[in-house]
Amino acid sequence: MEVFKIIDKAIVKNIDLQKFNFSHLNYMYDYNTGIFYKETETKIDVLSYGFNYDYRDNDPISISHENFVPWITFKNVEKILNFVLYNLYETKQITNAHNFYVNNQKTLFIDEPMINEDAFIYELYKDKQYLEQNILKSTESAEILIKNHFFSFFENFSTLQDINDKIIEKYEWQQWNKFFLRTTILKLLSY
Structure with a gap:
């Protein structure tokens, strides 16, 4: 869907996580998912996003x-889990957001929403029109949220010891x- 590609490009341009060494996988309409990620030797920090829209005509979009x-994703934990819980869909080459999800399971996530609906109340597309000002406002809200909350989440859990100290204990x-996510007991066994 062309409208989602255009909005996705605006999000990538306006949020600009590449300056923080994040890569981007384009939004996929079929899975309502786009991904920003930063990979290190031991883990992958991920920010996923999607859109709200009317499925009948894709209008309005927010x-x-x-x-x-x-x-x-902590790589050593997922490697053990993928051995124990065989991943039928695992592929070696990451080409899109869906493949990324299949190959990089969520080792650690925050169950409670870190944001409220007010941060993204702006419609980005309505009545077949791109609302540039709203796209700008939404991406500004997103960037503030990422810098103030998501980055600290990634930093607070940089090692498996952090998970032990800050969650398990x-x-x-x-x-x-x-x-x-997944089977909690198996995750804990792999620590």
Whole structure:
């Protein structure tokens, strides 16, 4: 869908995470997903995003606050889990956002939304018109959120020891599902 490609380009241009060494995988309409990611030797910091829109005619379009989330993949944890829980869809070459999701599971994420709907109330496209001012306002809100909250999340959990100290030792095991996707017990066994 051409309209999503144009909005996606505006998001990438206006947020400009490349200056922080993040790469970008274009938005995929079929999965309502676009990805920014920064890969190091031990982990991958990820910011995924999607849009709210009317599925009948793709109008109006706004950024989805539910899909605008940070998460982390710790490579050694996922390597163990992929061995134990075989990933049928794993591919070696990452060519798009969907392949990225399949190959890089969420080791750690924040279950509670870090933002409220007010940050992204702006419609980016309505009545077949691109709303440039709203795109700018939305991307400015997104950039502030990323710098003030998402980067600190990535920094606070830079090692597996951080997960142990800040989650496993701090919270009761019944609360761990707020941070870990997939089977929590298997993740903990791999630490």
